[in-house]
Amino acid sequence: MNFLEQIISRAKQDIKTIVLPESNDIRTLKAAAMIQEQGIANIILVGKEEEIQKLGAGLDISKAKIVDQTNFEKMDEYVNTLYELRKAKGMTIEQARAILLENPLYFGIMMVKVGDADGMVAGAINSTANTLRPALQILKTAPGSKLVSAFFVMVVPDCEYGENGVFVYGDSGLVENPNAEELSEIAITSAKSFKALVQAEPVVAMLSYSTYGSAKSELTEKVIEATKLAKEKAPDLKLDGELQADAAIVPEIGKSKAPGSDIAGKANVLIFPDLNCGNISYKLTQRLAKAEAYGPIIQGVAKPVNDLSRGCSAEDIVGVVAITCVQAQNA
Structure with a gap:
């Protein structure tokens, strides 16, 4: 087996839950369908179900869990957790609620923080800075790590x-x-x-x-x-x-x-x-050298969060999700 086949095989041995917050990108939905078909991970898509189903028409994403921030039963818990984490930096409870409702990246990271997901993969339509900012603010560095x-x-x-x-x-x-x-x-x-x-x-x-x-x-x-x-x-x-x-x-x-x-x-x-x-x-x-390049893979964060190249393919997302699953297993 090549490197990716080994990673996918290891991911399947202990299924993890990965949140994909960029559900308004067709590559994310294609990747979700492939991941579920291959049994690599449980997938959470963040967004409105009607919009996701419309964009993903023809794709089998029926096994993915779709979570709409605007109608989420644990939103109060998420808001309070984010507020407690960021109040020393001046965040109000109203600001915490607004950012979780409006920014899928922050919402996805909160799912990882509270244990509703084991990791997050994003960056297909967001910059590295925007992808990693909520991870550094909410998850922070792993024990024993001084640097992300x-x-x-x-x-x-x-x-x-x-x-x-x-x-x-x-x-x-x-x-x-x-x-x-x-x-x-x-x-x-x-x-x-x-x-x-x-x-x-x-x-x-x-x-x-x-x-x-x-x-x-x-x-x-x-x-x-x-x-x-x-x-x-x-x-x-x-x-x-x-x-x-x-x-x-x-x-x-x-x-x-x-x-x-x-x-x-x-x-x-x-x-x-x-x-x-x-x-x-x-x-x-x-x-x-026509090499396969998997990354950028983030290290030093308390829980697995990985960035994607904005030029990534659906297959690239599948690979990074599998790597994220293995990181979660090791964590």
């Missing part, structure tokens, strides 16, 4: 590197310019995510344009410091840096440029120094 970040699972066909062509690229979707402390947290969390999703031992490379001091600048010093911090925090983690990309994944180049490193040439978790590098690299890998 994002990664892509890259599955490269006919590739001898990484874990049979499977890599985690972090952070490729959220943290714009992490400092050394933040970069070390991204590395440790990305390694945990790799192990949870790929079920293989993570081997982490802290990437730079320099290998073992071949260049020296403020940019390389950040990666060197992040590597030091990550090793101090997670001494049992297989991690090294700073490494150039070829030294990180190609064994013979790793031996040449970083002799003595047991990481160089074997990395399957690639940590980029900033979002420019990470985002450009994942898109180039996707297009030039």
